[in-house]
Each structure stands twice: as C-alpha cells, then as structure tokens.
Amino acid sequence: MMPEHNERLITCFRTVFPDLTDGEIAQASMASLAKWDSLATVMLISVIEEEYQLQVADDDLQDFVSFELIDEILRDDNEQT
Amino acid sequence: MKLTDALKINQSAQSREGHDPLHTALCCGFTSLQLEQFLAAHLHNRITDRIAEIQPPTYGDAIGALDQINKDCEAIFLIVEWQDLDPRLGIRQADWRASLVGDILQTACLRLELLVDKLSSAASHAPVYVSLPQLPTPSLLPSAKIRQDPFRTDLECLVLDTCQKLLVIQGVSILAKESLSSSTSAYDLKNDIRFGSPYSIEFLSTLTGQLVDLAFPSTPPLKGLITDLDDSLWRGIIGDSGVDKINWNLDNHSLMHAVYQQKLQALAEQGVLLAIASKNDSAIAQSGLSRTDLRVDAKLFFPQEIHWGEKSESISKILKIWNIAADSVLFIDDSAAELAEVQSVHPQILTRQFPTKDDLGVLELVRELGDLFTKDEISKEDRLRSTSIRQQALASEELGSHQADPAEFLRQLNSKVCIEVSTRDDPRAFELINKTNQFNLNGNRLVPKEWLNLQNDESTVMLTVEYEDKFGKLGKIAVLIGTRNGSTLDVTSWILSCRAFSRRIEHLCLQILFDQLQFETVQLHYKKTDRNEPIARLIASFSQQPLSGKITLEKKTFFDYCPPLYHSLQYIHDA
Numbered sequence: 001m002m003p004e005h006n007e008r009l010i011t012c013f014r015t016v017f018p019d020l021t022d023g024e025i026a027q028a029s030m031a032s033l034a035k036w037d038s039l040a041t042v043m044l045i046s047v048i049e050e051e052y053q054l055q056v057a058d059d060d061l062q063d064f065v066s067f068e069l070i071d072e073i074l075r076d077d078n079e080q081t
Numbered sequence: 082m083k084l085t086d087a088l089k090i091n092q093s094a095q096s097r098e099g100h101d102p103l104h105t106a107l108c109c110g111f112t113s114l115q116l117e118q119f120l121a122a123h124l125h126n127r128i129t130d131r132i133a134e135i136q137p138p139t140y141g142d143a144i145g146a147l148d149q150i151n152k153d154c155e156a157i158f159l160i161v162e163w164q165d166l167d168p169r170l171g172i173r174q175a176d177w178r179a180s181l182v183g184d185i186l187q188t189a190c191l192r193l194e195l196l197v198d199k200l201s202s203a204a205s206h207a208p209v210y211v212s213l214p215q216l217p218t219p220s221l222l223p224s225a226k227i228r229q230d231p232f233r234t235d236l237e238c239l240v241l242d243t244c245q246k247l248l249v250i251q252g253v254s255i256l257a258k259e260s261l262s263s264s265t266s267a268y269d270l271k272n273d274i275r276f277g278s279p280y281s282i283e284f285l286s287t288l289t290g291q292l293v294d295l296a297f298p299s300t301p302p303l304k305g306l307i308t309d310l311d312d313s314l315w316r317g318i319i320g321d322s323g324v325d326k327i328n329w330n331l332d333n334h335s336l337m338h339a340v341y342q343q344k345l346q347a348l349a350e351q352g353v354l355l356a357i358a359s360k361n362d363s364a365i366a367q368s369g370l371s372r373t374d375l376r377v378d379a380k381l382f383f384p385q386e387i388h389w390g391e392k393s394e395s396i397s398k399i400l401k402i403w404n405i406a407a408d409s410v411l412f413i414d415d416s417a418a419e420l421a422e423v424q425s426v427h428p429q430i431l432t433r434q435f436p437t438k439d440d441l442g443v444l445e446l447v448r449e450l451g452d453l454f455t456k457d458e459i460s461k462e463d464r465l466r467s468t469s470i471r472q473q474a475l476a477s478e479e480l481g482s483h484q485a486d487p488a489e490f491l492r493q494l495n496s497k498v499c500i501e502v503s504t505r506d507d508p509r510a511f512e513l514i515n516k517t518n519q520f521n522l523n524g525n526r527l528v529p530k531e532w533l534n535l536q537n538d539e540s541t542v543m544l545t546v547e548y549e550d551k552f553g554k555l556g557k558i559a560v561l562i563g564t565r566n567g568s569t570l571d572v573t574s575w576i577l578s579c580r581a582f583s584r585r586i587e588h589l590c591l592q593i594l595f596d597q598l599q600f601e602t603v604q605l606h607y608k609k610t611d612r613n614e615p616i617a618r619l620i621a622s623f624s625q626q627p628l629s630g631k632i633t634l635e636k637k638t639f640f641d642y643c644p645p646l647y648h649s650l651q652y653i654h655d656a
Contacts, residue, residue: 015088039114042276046084046115050282055271 009071012047016040029066041065048074082286084115087122094125097132106136106150106207109160110143112277119286120158123293144192147199150206155530156296157209159200160288162279163219163236166192170219170236172273177221182232185221189236193243197250204252208529210296211247212256212288213240216268216279251506252529254295256288301516303431303453304405305354306345307396309414310366310387313435314342314377320361324368329376337443341435342376344447349381352463353454354403354470357385358395358412360419383471392419393426400427402474404579406518406612411453413446460509462556466580472552473580487583491647496550496584498648500593503543503655504536510545510560517576520587520615523608525574540565542598544590548581555581561590568601570594571631575605575616587619588643589650595636597652603639605632 006026013025017035020028030036041064045056048070054077056064063069103124107117117135124133136154139146143165150157164171166189169181203209218237222230247253269281280288311318316335317327329338349355355377359366366387370379384402386395392414400407408429414420415435424432433449436442456463476494515526527535535541546559558578563570577587594600607620607628617628623642626632 012085015085018092042112042114043084043088043118046282047088050084058275061275 006071008051009048009067009074012044012051013067015047016044026067029068031065044070052077082119082122082290084118084282084286087118087286090122090125091118091133094121094132097130100131102134103128103131103155104134104136104151104153105156105158106146106154107138107158107160108143108146108150109138110141110162110165111279113138114276115278115282116160116280116285116289119289120293123290124297127293127297127299144196144199147203147209150203152206154207155528157203157207158212158289158292158296159209160212160292161196161214162216163214164279166214166236166239171279172270173277177219179222182221186232186235186239189239193239197243197246200247200253201250204250206533208252208254208296210254210256210292212292213244213258215258215284215288252533256291256295301409302456303353303411304409305356305399305403305411306348306450306454307356307358307399307410307412308345308382309392309416309419309435310357310359310361310369312415312437313413314338314345314357315369316437319369320365324365324372327369329374337440339376340447341443344450346377346381348450348454349377349467350464351454351456352460352466354405354467355382356399356403357382357387358392358399358414358423359385359387360389360392361387363387381467383467384474391422391426393423396423396427396430403470404473411450460512460556462509462558465554465556469553469555469580476550476552488645488647491585494550494552494584494647496548496648497651498586498589499547499651499653500589501545501547501653501655502593502598503545503653504538504541505655506532506536507545507557509557510543513557513560513576513578514562514574517578518610518612519579520575520577520582520619521610521613522572522575522616523606524610524613525608527574535562538564542570544593546577546586546590548584548586550584559586559590561594563603568599569604570598570600570602571604571606573606577616579615582615585644585646585648587616589646589648591634591639592643592646593652595639597654601636603634605634606630607632 010022010025013020013028017025017028017033017040028036030041045061045064049055052074056073060073063073105120105124107113107120109116117137121133121135136151139149143159143161147157147159162171164174167185168174169176169185170189200209200211218233220230220233222232244255247255266281267284268279269284272281273279308314311320315327315329316333316338319327328335329342330336345355370382384399386398388395396407396412400410406429407427408431411431411433412420412423413433413435415437417434420432420434423430431453433446436446511527511532518524535543542563542565544559544561545557547557548555555578558581560574560576561572562574563572575590591603594603605620607616607630609617609628620628620632623634623638624632
C-alpha cells in the first residue's frame with residue numbers, strides 16, 4: 001500500500017497531469033515528460049502549496065523537477081515541522 | 082474556489098461536446114496561468130453547456146494585447162495593475178527614487194490615454210470587462226504611512242479620471258473596487274517575485290469570479306417586491322396598537338424601518354414593482370399607509386392585498402395582476418411561518434425574513450435589495466411599468482365588459498403605435514429579447530457579441546414597437562429581428578411584452594413586414610418553450626403547419642386571416 005504522503009502528492013500530480021497513471025506519475029520528471037514544462041511547474045507548485053498549506057522555499061524550487069525529488073522535499077519539510 | 086478545484090472543473094468541462102465553444106480573451110500584463118484556470122473554471126460553472134476557450138494574454142502588455150483580440154471573441158477580460166501603467170510601479174522593476182515622480186506620472190498618464198483609445202476600439206467588437214488596479218497604490222515619496230502623499234493622490238486621480246472616460250464607452254463594464262475590498266490578501270509578494278504574478282491565489286479566484294459575474298450575471302434582476310406591513314414596513318402591530326403607535330424613527334429605536342421605506346421608494350423610482358401582502362383589517366392598514374410621514378409613497382404599492390386570507394393567495398393575485406412569474410419576485414415578511422406558507426405554494430419565489438429589531442440585519446437586507454434589483458440601465462419603460470400595470474388592470478376590466486365585441490374595445494382604445502425599422506443599438510430591445518418569456522418565438526437569448534453582430538450585418542431587419550393608448554404609455558414593448566433573404570424574411574427573434582397583449586400589435590408587426598417592407602414570405606424560426614404558449618396560439622391562427630421548426634407564412638395567407646386593426650401608426654424607417 002502506498003504511504004499517505006505519497007498519495008497526496010500523486011493527487012496533486014493527477015490534478016496537473018490528468019492523463020497520467022499513478023505508475024507514470026511516480027516515475028515522472030521534467031526530463032521524461034514533455035508536458036512538464038516551466039508553466040506546468042508553476043501550476044504544480046501552486047497546487048502543492050494549496051494542498052499542503054505551505055510555501056515552497058525558494059532554495060527548493062530548483063529541485064522541482066521530478067516526482068521523486070519533490071517527494072523528498074516534502075518529506076524533509078514534514079520531518080522538520 | 083481552490084486552484085485544484087478549478088483545474089478539475091476545467092478538465093471535466095472538456096467532455097462537453099456538441100456546442101459552440103465560448104470564445105473569450107484575457108488581457109493582463111503578468112504571468113496568467115493560474116488566472117486563466119480560475120477564469121475558465123468560473124466560466125464553466127456559469128455557462129454549463131459550452132467549453133470556455135480563452136485567448137491567452139500577451140505577456141507584459143495588458144493594454145497592447147487589446148489590439149490582438151480574435152474576431153470571434155465573445156467577451157474580453159482586461160486586468161490592469163499599477164505596473165501596467167509604468168513597470169517601475171511594480172516590485173520586479175521597482176525604482177522608487179523621488180526624482181522619478183514626474184516621469185512616472187507622465188508615463189502612467191500616456192498609458193491610460195492609450196487604454197481608453199484601445200478599449201473604445203476593442204469594445205466595438207466584443208464587450209470588455211475591466212478590473213482597474215486593485216492593489217494598494219504604490220508610493221514613491223518618503224511620507225509617513227498614515228499620511229496621503231501627493232504622488233499617490235495624482236496616480237489615483239489619473240485612474241479615476243480614466244474610469245470616468247471608460248464608463249461612457251458602450252460595451253465597457255468596470256468592476257467596482259469596493260466589490261473586492263473585503264479580500265484582505267490581494268497581494269502575494271512571493272508569487273510576484275517567483276512567477277511575476279502579483280495576486281494571491283485566493284484573490285485570483287475572487288477576482289475572476291466577479292469578472293464572470295459582471296459578464297454573465299447568474300440571475301437577471303428581480304422585477305417586483307411584495308412587502309408585509311406590521312413589523313416590516315413599520316414597527317408595531319397597527320391592529321393592536323393603533324395608527325399613532327406604529328413608528329419608524331429614532332425616538333422609538335425603529336429608524337431602520339424608515340431606511341427600508343426609503344429603499345422601497347428608490348427601487349420604485351427605478352421601475353421595480355411594489356405590492357403589499359398583509360393580514361390586517363384593510364381600513365386600519367390604510368390609515369397607516371395614509372400617514373404623511375411615511376418615507377415611501379403609499380400609492381406606489383399596487384396591488385395592495387390587505388385582508389385575513391392566506392398570504393399565498395395574496396401573492397397569487399399580485400403575480401396575476403403584475404403578469405410576471407414568481408421567480409422574478411421577492412417577498413419580505415417578519416414572520417418565518419408566513420414565508421414558509423407562501424413558499425409552499427410558490428416554491429420559485431425568493432423570500433427574506435424582515436429582521437425586526439436587528440438594525441444591522443436591516444442594513445444588510447437593504448444592501449442586498451440593491452444587488453437583487455440593480456440594472457445596468459434604467460429605461461423610460463422601467464419607469465413607466467408600475468403606472469402601465471395599473472392602466473392594464475383598468476383596461477382588462479374594460480375588456481371584460483366588452484367580451485361580446487372586443488373590436489369595439491380596440492376601436493375605443495385610440496391606440497398609437499410607433500414602429501421603427503433600424504439596426505442601431507437599442508439597449509431596451511436587447512433587454513426585452515433577453516427577458517421576455519411568454520410571447521417569445523423561440524426563447525433564444527442573445528449575448529452582447531451576437532447583438533453587436535446583428536447590428537453590423539447588412540441583411541438584418543429589426544423592428545421595434547412603441548405603444549400608447551387612452552390608458553397611458555406602455556413604451557417600447559415589441560421587437561422583431563430577422564435576416565433578409567430575397568423576398569423572404571427569416572425571423573429569428575420576436576417578442577412582445579405581456580403588458581401589451583390583446584392589442585393586436587403582433588398582427589401589426591406582420592402587416593408592416595408584408596406592406597411596408599414588402600416581403601412576400603415570412604419564415605418564423607419557432608421553438609416551443611415552457612412558457613411561450615401565447616405566440617404558439619398566434620401562429621396556429623394563421624398556419625395549419627405543425628408547430629415546430631421553421632413555419633412559413635405567405636403574404637396572402639396573412640391578409641386572409643388578419644383581423645381588423647385600429648392602430649394609428651407612425652412608421653420610421655432608418656435606412
């Protein structure tokens with residue numbers, strides 16, 4: 001079973017990329033997904049900030065390039081709080 | 082609305098098929114991705130059978146983007162912020178040296194002049210809905226936060242001056258700044274720095290929602306208000322305490338009843354119909370309505386249903402005399418039980434409980450009345466409506482006494498009809514088409530863009546009809562619109578106000594088409610609606626064809642069946 005944390009992030013990705021399966025979302029990155037351009041990143045950040053009720057730190061923005069890295073950032077953030 | 086909700090609404094709207102897309106354009110100077118999503122979502126919520134297609138803005142130039150609007154656009158949304166007047170007023174290119182004050186003001190002035198110029202042109206193609214700067218006015222001068230400084234004053238004056246100029250341009254509507262003032266978090270510094278979008282996500286949702294409300298109002302303004310008397314129009318129970326003990330003043334802590342009365346007076350002057358539904362002894366209630374210190378003219382209430390019968394019966398009688406549907410009416414009473422009784426019989430009627438002894442509640446109610454009844458423009462027909470309904474009631478009584486010979490009644494009316502053939506813009510004609518239900522050829526409504534297109538199409542034929550008789554003026558009461566196709570007129574819209582029924586005005590319209598405009602054939606694009614039985618009856622009187630789709634009426638057939646007409650006609654053809 002997928003951890004709850006992961007499910008929330010998948011929901012965010014599904015909102016921005018509705019055509020992807022959960023499996024594809026888990027593997028998604030800017031490099032592998034043509035639809036994931038800078039505009040999609042802006043949308044993804046806004047959706048994640050809304051879902052998690054947080055503000056993504058400027059230093060973390062450069063790592064918003066794959067599901068895996070975003071997941072890590074959010075886990076770290078969660079552990080710190 | 083959350084951004085996630087907006088995205089989901091827009092994704093789900095993509096499954097709407099088989100309808101024309103709703104073409105709109107968004108003009109703003111900043112990154113607009115979230116803005117577009119919210120705008121599309123609010124449009125999809127409001128217009129549930131079309132897919133919103135938004136022409137995206139040209140980044141960095143809100144005003145210049147007005148030049149690049151596609152021709153098929155049906156509505157333009159323009160969002161102007163301070164940085165659009167001069168980039169130095171925004172955070173990204175901020176330059177707050179006091180020595181630049183004059184230069185920035187000059188640039189802002191030129192940009193606003195350009196805005197007026199571009200908007201005049203854009204609004205001739207499609208209606209434009211404008212949001213002028215919503216963020217706090219930037220300051221360049223080192224003044225204390227609480228002191229108004231000359232630079233901000235000059236900047237605000239420039240915008241207000243522009244607002245005045247824009248308000249007189251046909252097709253331009255401006256969002257009231259006050260409507261968004263409760264939004265405390267309009268600015269989002271982080272968003273501005275990271276993405277170049279100065280608004281917070283919450284504010285984007287509110288702003289776009291209100292722009293959509295402005296462009297596509299959810300409900301048309303209500304037409305009539307029915308009020309109770311005791312503890313509503315005035316404080317006290319007149320039957321118990323007597324006429325001298327009811328009150329609406331400071332001394333008795335009942336001033337808000339006076340405010341309510343004044344609001345009713347103001348609404349009546351805008352053409353809103355007023356009536357009374359009260360359980361009372363009629364003579365005693367009349368003594369209250371005769372008091373000279375009442376802040377609303379009691380004669381404006383027509384009809385006055387004052388008796389001991391059920392209020393739902395009173396409402397039925399009032400609706401019949403007004404000849405409007407319950408969903409166009411608001412009923413106000415201090416008793417929740419009375420409101421419930423009325424709603425059980427008239428579920429469509431809007432009701433509000435009068436909050437007696439709750440001053441703030443009354444103030445909120447009075448403000449809400451402004452929203453529920455507000456119209457963009459008040460026509461002379463609006464001002465005539467109440468009077469003409471009384472006259473109609475008199476005429477109906479007289480018609481009842483002429484049942485054996487309605488022709489004699491029509492002859493004695495001394496009716497004068499002015500028919501104008503013109504395609505110039507006529508807001509009253511547009512309003513009639515979009516609100517008339519009973520005598521309505523097909524129930525089709527027009528959006529402003531379609532209305533503009535009709536005016537610009539050389540093959541359009543448009544008739545408007547003004548009417549008066551010995552009972553008084555009814556004003557403009559009928560509109561017929563068609564497309565010329567050789568000797569045939571394809572009639573796509575035809576409405577007649579219910580106040581003007583039984584005057585054979587519909588016959589006169591057809592006679593004008595055949596006689597003055599010399600059409601040989603008229604094709605009526607008929608469609609049955611829930612309420613358009615009156616026009617179906619007219620068509621059936623001329624035609625044996627099944628009542629659906631295009632119904633052809635030949636000149637000869639019309640004159641074979643047309644009853645005698647007694648109108649004195651003034652015909653104006655604006656070639």
